[in-house]
Amino acid sequence: MSDRIRHLTLSHVVLPLDNPVSDAKVLTGRQKPLTETVLLFVEVLTEQGLTGMGFSYSKRAGGKAQYAHLAEIAEVAIGQDPSDIDRIYQSLLWAGASVGRSGVASQAIAALDVALWDLKARRADLPLAKLIGAQRDSCRVYNTSGGFLQASVEEMKEKASASLDSGIGGIKIKVGQPDWKKDLERVTAMREHLGETPLMVDANQQWDRARARRMCRELEKFDLIWIEEPLDAWDAVGHADLSHVFDTPIATGEMLTSVPEHMALIDAGYRGIVQPDAPRIGGITPFLRFATLAAHAGLALAPHYAMEIHLHLAATYPTEPWVEHFEWLNPLFNERIDIHDGRMWLAERPGLGFTLSDQMRARTVETASFGKP
Template sequence: MTTTVPAPPRSTAPAVLDRIESVTLSSVTLPLPNPISDAKVFTGRQRPMTEVAFLFAEVTTEEGHEGVGFSYSKRAGGPAQFAHAREVAPDLIGEDPSDVGRLWTKLVWAGASVGRSGASTQAIAAIDVALWDLKAKRAGLPLAKLLGAHRDSVRCYNTSGGFLHESVEQVRDNATRTLEQGIGGIKIKVGLPDSAEDLRRVRAVREHLGDGVPLMVDANQQWDRPTAMRVSRRLEEFDLVWIEEPLDAYDAEGHAQLARSLDTAIATGEMLTSVAEHAELIRHGAVDVLQPDAPRIGGITQFLKLATLADVANLQLAPHFAMEIHAHLAAAYPREPWVEHFDWLYPLFNERLETRDGRMYISDRPGLGITLSEQARAWTVDRVTVGAVR
């Protein structure tokens, strides 16, 4: 006997769980203890970096849920991000925060006349990250678990101790302290006008670390194609994990030539500001280790699209900067990733990510697991709240 159970009557009410009540945007300037120089400074293309501009977004809902996200800009662009976010944020008021992908598209089209990459999408990124943080908090889960974690920790390497403004002796001392803190790998900067000095520094650090410690180098886009090929071949003797940004970020063909010619992996992508730009690298076979930056490409919504493309292409993943966001995203990537450790952002948050045995551990705190410090509030240079204020 077959029994048919009638379906319940279809509701005509919208499936809205909550609504966004307000968005608070803060422009925060983080001062760095010392001026920072990479190869772009030594080639005369940029000045030393003395501060980093952050855009924080705090989203509050009618039900009392809150999410926090951030984007950033180095040397220039911070005020532009804040201004753009302030213009498009009113379009969020009254929307259901669960619909993150739809809201990303809505915000992009609200400001599409200035493009769908660069400063405009970096502004949207702060809001997008806040919406994902809110979504995970409402579920009572760390973001990595909400996305579907493949691991509870990720391999990590340090960059902040390897810049070119410091002597090679200081870089070696920094590396020793880094390893003592439980961080697994060391990345140092190269790309000086004198390639012999680059090789001297790499040799000194490799000899200091020994053969068992993962070592990476980063030329910050300062080589032309012949130089990149010549120096990279010399670098292969040091058993590097990867050679990063040997060429201009948009030179997909040049990177592809290097990737085909070298045994050492080629890493790049951090300076690109859209999924489409990264897709060009993948299409050309120009990269072995993809290095997307969620705040730069538009947030977590866009990062997840790119991660799928990278996985289909069998690529390694090593997100750039912003470890407070990227640890979660890397933990949800199917292939074993790397996450970049920077201690620059420590003053901005009340929490710390745990590092031990060469790995960075995902906390059990809901969402991103971060709250803004009083110091971050003190460094705020502009602030606006859109919508109702509690």
């Protein structure tokens, strides 16, 4: 029997970090240190009393814009069948098409799209990965939050050891500093500290093509799992060229905000690792669309951030992926993900498997409601 979306609640949430962090974009003067994550939560209620929860996020800027955009178009979803997720997605996309179909527009819609997938899986009483069709019950997991550039080498080592002791299987650290020799010193220190533990590096788009080639050549000897965002995120051709030249895999994609932007990598002949981010690409619906194309192209997958969503999506990918661990969003949820033996494990809870905490409510600075409660 068909159902209808009866009510939507949007919540604008600001979550401060315990300590500011800096990547290469800060050291090159392009951004300020990151001090908070701003999130857009959507809660869905249907005529039959079913519920779903989803979120998107922004860092440094854009959170208010995401909230404002969805608040302007959310009414379009009221009365629609929540099972028709792609139909709802397209109606929202076209409702705000005058500002584009990527960027803030798609990121705003993502929160509702995720909530509808959560609802659909809850209705089936299945974890989201099982609803879609899981290939595995756990995924390899690596931690990034301890590897930012404001941390000293000793601090970085301590955090890496703590992550490994907690059951995490790999460590990623930031590079891309103006003085490239400092990058090599930090990578050398971490490789010596970690031994054969999987290690990744992330330049956060701060090299030009010439510097990227030189750095990728220098980094080959460290047996890295990947070198992430060596170039500007939109330089599909440059990333594709690097992926053909070096043995160390190249990874990119986290900053792209639509399926066409990601497809530019495949069209350019990219052979590296793709890192789509469901809240950024526009939600689970476009994420799955691109994942199908990426799998067809034989690309490896390592989704960016938002492990609460990406564990489920990574578990459905045909080849073994990596999932990124960030503990930053933990205060917003009552549940925790099980991590041990270097892997992140799916829970048996239906949907995404999370309920919103009192801290999430306390951090909410603005709400909007649509339809009948």
